[in-house]
Amino acid sequence: MPPPSPPSSASAPASRHLRLWLRRRGRAGAAGATFAVALLAAALLLTLSYYASAPLASDGGSAATGRSPALVGLTLVRRAQEKGALCLDGSAPGYHLQRGSGTGSQSWLIHLEGGGWCRNLKSCASRQRSMLGSSRYMEHQVEFTGILSDDKSQNPDFYNWNKVKIRYCDGASFSGYVKEELQNGTRFYFRGQRIWEAVMNELVFKGLRNAKQAFLTGCSAGGLATYIHCDAFRTLLPKDSRVKCLADGGFFLNVEDISGKRTMQSFYSDVVRLQGLRERFTHCNSNMEPGQCFFPHEVVKHIVNPVFILNPAYDAWQVQHALAPEASDPQHSWLDCRLDIAKCSSEQLEFLQGFRKELHDAIREVKQKRDWGFYINSCYVHCQSLNSITWHSPTSPRVNNKSIAEAVGDWFFDRRGVKEIDCEYPCNPTCHNLVFTKPFKI
Ligand SMILES: *[C@@H]1O[C@H](CO)[C@@H](O)[C@H](O)[C@H]1NC(C)=O
Numbered sequence: 001m002p003p004p005s006p007p008s009s010a011s012a013p014a015s016r017h018l019r020l021w022l023r024r025r026g027r028a029g030a031a032g033a034t035f036a037v038a039l040l041a042a043a044l045l046l047t048l049s050y051y052a053s054a055p056l057a058s059d060g061g062s063a064a065t066g067r068s069p070a071l072v073g074l075t076l077v078r079r080a081q082e083k084g085a086l087c088l089d090g091s092a093p094g095y096h097l098q099r100g101s102g103t104g105s106q107s108w109l110i111h112l113e114g115g116g117w118c119r120n121l122k123s124c125a126s127r128q129r130s131m132l133g134s135s136r137y138m139e140h141q142v143e144f145t146g147i148l149s150d151d152k153s154q155n156p157d158f159y160n161w162n163k164v165k166i167r168y169c170d171g172a173s174f175s176g177y178v179k180e181e182l183q184n185g186t187r188f189y190f191r192g193q194r195i196w197e198a199v200m201n202e203l204v205f206k207g208l209r210n211a212k213q214a215f216l217t218g219c220s221a222g223g224l225a226t227y228i229h230c231d232a233f234r235t236l237l238p239k240d241s242r243v244k245c246l247a248d249g250g251f252f253l254n255v256e257d258i259s260g261k262r263t264m265q266s267f268y269s270d271v272v273r274l275q276g277l278r279e280r281f282t283h284c285n286s287n288m289e290p291g292q293c294f295f296p297h298e299v300v301k302h303i304v305n306p307v308f309i310l311n312p313a314y315d316a317w318q319v320q321h322a323l324a325p326e327a328s329d330p331q332h333s334w335l336d337c338r339l340d341i342a343k344c345s346s347e348q349l350e351f352l353q354g355f356r357k358e359l360h361d362a363i364r365e366v367k368q369k370r371d372w373g374f375y376i377n378s379c380y381v382h383c384q385s386l387n388s389i390t391w392h393s394p395t396s397p398r399v400n401n402k403s404i405a406e407a408v409g410d411w412f413f414d415r416r417g418v419k420e421i422d423c424e425y426p427c428n429p430t431c432h433n434l435v436f437t438k439p440f441k442i
């Protein structure tokens with residue numbers, strides 16, 4: 001089953017026939033320092049969310065450390081039907097739990113998987129036939145890498161914590177609730193909120209209720225879910241525990257695209273209407289376009305618990321779908337630039353710098369929040385916490401000589417405040433910029 005084509009759906013990190021090249025700038029020739037990952041069509045049909053499980057290298061980056069990542073089994077939510085917590089197709093949602101040990105045994109790191117959104121019944125219907133809409137298609141085991149790794153050299157601060165990866169199968173960042181929809185004899189379940197509640201309820205009983213420290217994280221659509229659920233997460237934990245949130249690649253901007261259209265806002269408006277999100281969000285008011293409610297810019301205004309914003313200034317997914325979407329580029333003049341930031345013309349780079357400025361302006365409001373942190377590097381990438389190369393390795397991207405893992409750890413444990421903003425592209429020679437042979441097919 002082919003994933004739907006844009007703009008009917010945007011399963012962020014989803015693509016077939018994609019060849020990803022990770023190029024490190026400023027190294028002896030591009031070829032020598034290039035990690036190549038060929039993701040085959042067949043494999044990708046089964047790993048629509050590959051960014052979440054093996055973002056930049058097919059081995060999850062273990063080549064950098066020489067140790068194979070742990071494989072962690074899938075647990076399906078019990079009595080899911082009774083709890084009303086169901087994937088788009090009505091199957092039970094699931095998560096992968098790896099128990100912590102030693103000093104980490106009372107610490108919990110939760111990761112919300114990403115994978116775009118579906119905006120209408122047609123695009124949700126095709127998700128029902130993939131792991132992004134049905135647990136019937138989910139892998140029984142996934143690799144835990146980057147922030148989920150149990151290898152201390154790859155994940156210095158969280159390696160021995162209890163770790164959970166919650167699978168994404170509701171199409172609206174774990175936040176919808178509609179009883180059910182029936183169309184052409186097919187039933188659709190929009191129950192992301194119930195999935196969040198049911199999984200948290202199980203984890204509370206598995207030890208989360210006694211946690212001394214807890215960290216809610218997520219990437220892409222899961223990064224947006226992290227903003228949405230951060231305060232609710234706090235309420236599940238003991239009062240004296242340290243609880244924070246990390247949203248990776250989830251700061252989606254409400255920008256005008258290259259043709260002056262608000263592509264993301266229209267997209268989000270469809271998602272909000274389809275899944276009844278307006279009623280769910282107290283920050284949503286009737287003067288707003290429905291889609292506005294779903295942007296982090298609005299959501300963060302109301303968050304009380306500390307959040308760390310990890311985002312590249314030139315998020316590759318957003319450049320391809322929010323700034324320069326295919327539909328707004330009928331001449332394909334942006335094609336090369338979307339595939340490889342090094343191929344952008346000076347005019348296109350101006351658009352990208354404008355996009356970076358919009359992110360910085362949006363983050364400016366967050367700067368007032370004293371206990372929040374951020375790390376905005378100038379790389380062409382999307383989701384950096386789940387891969388050892390971008391998270392923490394000798395060749396990691398750095399800002400002020402700190403890897404992302406070091407910066408996030410420093411902030412989580414209050415070793416120092418972290419508010420890092422990188423200089424403008426192409427100033428940072430440590431970036432691993434993604435190079436695509438075909439754009440993300442959403
Ligand atoms: C329902 O059927 C009609 C007519 O065959 C079709 O156009 C429409 O796309 C279908 N809807 C869904 C959600 O499959």
Ligand SMILES: *[C@@H]1O[C@H](CO)[C@@H](O)[C@H](O)[C@H]1NC(C)=O
Pocket residue numbers: 401
């Ligand atoms: C950067 O960090 C590394 C390891 O963390 C350290 O060895 C090196 O001296 C630092 N470089 C500078 C210029 O501070």
